[in-house]
Amino acid sequence: MPLITVTYSSVRKAPSLKAEIASAVSDLTARILRKDPKVTAIIVKSVDAADWFAGGKSLAEQSLASFWLDVHVSxxxxxxxxxxxxxxxxxxxxxxxxxxxxxxxxAHVDEVKGDAYGFGGLTQERRYIAGKLEVAPQKAAA
Structure with a gap:
């Protein structure tokens, strides 16, 4: 259930670039961090290369791309x-x-406490506990 924000700058201006970035990030997050893509939210934002400075020069001056990715996980x-x-x-x-x-x-993997992070109005800690209760064996009636 991560929330991922990707800000990028590139000379590549393909109309599908944002969707390609979201797809790639979702795939890597599922495959490597084991996060369910069905509950992964990704925000992708573009910044003009003339407005992004690294090492004292704009990316436009350096003919380079860059990105900042922040992913929140429990x-x-x-x-x-x-x-x-x-x-x-x-x-x-x-x-x-x-x-x-x-x-x-x-890129930053921001680990947040389960009792302070969640979605759909429930914390991750509550979801974890509910999941454990659903699979807990039932005691036989005396």
Missing amino acids: EGTNTKDEKAAYLAALFQRMGELLGPLHEESY
């Missing part, structure tokens, strides 16, 4: 290795989609 649901693999895969895939990336391209 604390403790992913290992360090999974997060590292996710960040590496994101950088590679975004480079394929956007073109040559500036090294100052970022």
Whole structure:
């Protein structure tokens, strides 16, 4: 159930680029972080290369692309290795989609407490507990 925000800048201006980014991010998030795509929300925003500065120069001046991705997941649901693999895969895939990336391209896996994060009016902690109660074995009546 992650909420993911992707802000990017690229000289590539294909009408399908935002959908391609959302699809790639959803796929990587499902495959590497094991998050269900049915409850994953992704916001994709474009920024003009002349308005994005890295290393003191605009991306337009450097003829480079860049991105900032922020994904919110419940604390403790992913290992360090999974997060590292996710960040590496994101950088590679975004480079394929956007073109040559500036090294100052970022991704952040933001782990939030389950009792302070949720969707549909329920916290993740409540969903976890409800799931455990649904599968708990019933005691025989005495």
